[in-house]
Amino acid sequence: MESSEAGLRPPRHRVSPRARAYWAVRASAGWLMPVAAQVIWLAADTARLGPHVAGLVLTAVVAAAHVTVMPQWRYRVHRWEATPEAVYTQSGWFNQERRIAPVSRIQTVDSERGPLEQVFRLANVTVTTASAAGPLKIHGLDRDTAQRLVDELTEGTSADRSDAT
Amino acid sequence: MTERTEWRRLSGRMLVIHPIQELLRAWPVLIGLVFAGTAGGQSSWWSLGGAIAVIAAGMLRWFTTTYRVSAEQVQVRRGLLRRRLLTVPRDRIRTVDVTANLLHRSLGLAKVEVGTGRTDRKDDAVKLDALHVDEATRLRAELLHRTPARRETAREETATPSEVLLAAVPAAWVRYGPFTLTGLVTVGVIAGVAGRAVNEAHLDPGRLGPVSTLLERWEHAGLPAEIAALVAVLVVAVAIASTLGYVLAFYGFRLTRNTLGTLHVTRGLITTRSITIEERRLHGVEISEPLLLRAVRGARCLAITTGLRVGRGAERGGSLLLPPAPRAEAVRVGALVLGPTTPLTAPLTGHGRRAARRRYTRAVGLAALVVAALLVLSWTAGSPAWIWRLSLVLLPVAAFLAWDRARSLGHALIEATLVSRRGTLVRRRSALACEGVIGWNLRRSFFQRRAGLATLVATTAAGRQRIDVQDVPLGEALRLADEALPGLLTPFLDSADS
Structure with missing residues (x-):
């Protein structure tokens, strides 16, 4: 079984290193709400300080673990590669x-940047095929790399014009 | 040909049908109106006004809907305030569905729906409700057996388009009806509608003679007997409704193959339906066996084809090639449609002990979690003990399902066809031609990685858009993917890299 574990190598390219900071900021923003809610609850109900502080500490520990571990883990997993024949991506962290x-089956190639991603000069690329089950998404690419990839792929797909189902 | 490109209207008889349809659609409200009207009140006038508006809108549909068929495209114009022009290129048409309900049939009309695969949102379908039957059949033939350019080359074929009968449903198969559970929905709907009607009419069912004596007898019988009686009534009602549903939907079912390269399904007792599937859009076949149906050795046969998504709105059941029938028959029909016969019958490669263990941990683990939660609840919140004791039944049930799920898992690659089998509540064996596979998703959860397993998903434009090969050992998944689409994986394999 060991030989088969090594069968399919991961894609060659990592995403932009700045993606780690972006994921960390996004995850922290997500944790802001529960922490704020707990703080407000604490302020409104100062009689039972002990359990409140304990809850807050627990949330803070989980949030800190998520914010520090997830981006690193995800950065190690997220990879992509495009050859003239195929696009190959790897994503996820806990589940991968x-x-x-x-490339001959590609129908659309989109790139998009959210406001937060603009700050980090990042972009996403989404490649769709005729199947609703299989869009390939590459998150956290460097903006220039994303543009280059989109150009490359659109060139490759326009060369081949069947209806790709 | 010039005359063909003119804008055409739906059949004029629809001026009669549209209002009736709208009235039928609003009947629970109207019945409520009759009863509520006697009590007097503002709301009844509102409903009456609403009903009239709905009828007027229905009649307007005829005046605002026109369509035309040119050599390249089909166009439908509709809407009064929001004019819409729908254009479908003819080479994107994959299926044509002709339906006629009782109203349509009494006036010799039929509804035509054109399926194009990706534009399957409700509003975007080309739907012509309704044309004269002859016009509808002619339109279908025109749209599918087709293109004027090609007609020149295939003149001999078009001269004698003959139909070959692949399957017909004999009356005896109605015995599979009770095991389909389609009646569950019907019973639910009837109960809901009846409840609503009773409510709107301010009736008290307890005051009706036979019902009240029945209720009285029940009250004396005690809780277990009540539950048993309720279950028995439900089971009988569902079985009857399912059987009726089977007859209504599949009466006179015929599957034929046209020599011009289409499959043709006609069926229905009151509402007749006729579905045409282009064979070059057909990428595979699925044998599906819901647990109950499997218990009586029955199965259904479905087409995996682009342009027909499974179980979506009006297209629901559109991909059915054989309704619940003896399993051997379903397999026979599948093989006839698929061409090569072995993908549906050949033995499959199992997924091994680790995949089986995963089935048990997941199913029994979940059941144990439920039992534990109920146990904690009975300790802390003091809920009665019989609840958690009863929930112990879940454990053997879960174990049985896990055992069956593990047994179902299997895959094979036979005659350039990817075969996968999975599931227990509905066991499906899908056979998809490799040319219909677009790409691969290789999914591995944390626990799958630890067990050395992966779920290989073949993405496709047909049917459910995906075929899952669940919890297969990683090496086997790669071998399967590589053999099914040779070359795609090669640059990414380690051996090619070094």
């Missing part, structure tokens, strides 16, 4: 997924 689609 690899997706492969032949």
Whole structure:
């Protein structure tokens, strides 16, 4: 079984290193709400200080673990590669997924940047095929790399014009 | 040909049908109106006004809907305030569905729906409700057996388009009806509608003679007997409704193959439905066996085809190639449609002990969690002990399901067809031609990685858009993917890299 574990190598390219900071900021923003709610509750109900502080500390510990571990783990997993024949991505962290689609079956190539991603000069690239089950998404790419990838893929797909189902 | 590109209207008889349809759709409200009207009140006038508006809108539909078929495209214009022009290129048409309900049939009409695969949102379908039956059949033939350019080359074929009968449903198969559970929905709907009607009419069912004596007898019988009686009544009602549903939907079911390359399904007792599937859009076949149906050795056969998504709105059941029938028959029909016969019958490679263990941990683990939660609840919140004792039944049930799920898992690659089997409540064996596979998703959860397993998903534009090969050993998944689409994986394999 050991040989088969090594069968499919991960895609060659990592995403932008700045993606780690972006994921960390996004995750922290997500934790802001529960922490704020707990603080407000504490302020409103100062009689039972002990349990409140304990709860707050617990939330803070879990949040800190998530914010520090997830971006690093995800950065190690998220990878991509595009050859003239195929696009190959790997994503996730706890649960991971690899997706492969032949360039000849690509229907659309989108790139998009959210406001937060703009701050970190990052972009996403989404590659769709005729199947609703298989869009390939590459998160946290460097903006220039994303543009280059989109150009490359659109060139490759326009060369081949069947209806790709 | 010039005359063909003119804008055409739906059949004029629809001026009669549209209002009736709208009235039928609003009947629970109207019945409520009759009863509530006697009591007097503002609301009844509102409902009456609403009903009239609905009828007027229905009649307007005829005046605002026009369509035309040109050599390249089909166009439908509709809407009064929001005019819409729908254009579908003819080479994107994958299926044509002709339906006629009782109203349509009494006036010799039929509804035509054109399926194009990706535009399957409710509003975007090209739907012509309704045309004269002859016009509808002619339109279908025109749209599918088709393109004027090609007609020149295939003149001999078009001269004698003959139909070959692949399957017909004999009356005896109605015995599979009670095991389909379709009646569950019907019984629910009837109960809901009846409840609403009773409510709107301010009736008290307890005051009706036979019902009240029945209720009285019940009250004396005690809780276990009450539950048993309720279950028995439900089971009988569902079985009857399911059987009726089977007859209504599948009466006169015929599957034929046209030599011009289409499959043709006609069925229905009151509402007749006729579905045409282009064979070059058909990428595979699925044998599906819901647990109950499997218990009586029955199965259904479905087409995996682009343009027909499974179980979506009006297209629901559109991909059915054979309704619940003896398993051997379903397999026979699948093989006839698929061409090569072995993908549906050949033995499959199992997924091994680790996949089986995963089934048990997941199913029994979940059941144990429920039992534990109920146990904690009975300790802390003091809920009666019989609840958690009863929940112990879940454990053997879960173990049985896990055992069956593990047994179902299997895959194979036979004659350039990817075969996968999975599931227990509905066991499906899908056979998808490799040319219909677009790409691969290889999913591995944390626990799957630890067990050395992976879920290989073949993405496709047909049917459910995906075929899952669940919890297969990673090496086997790669071998399967590599053999099914040779070359795609090669640059990413380690051996090619070094």
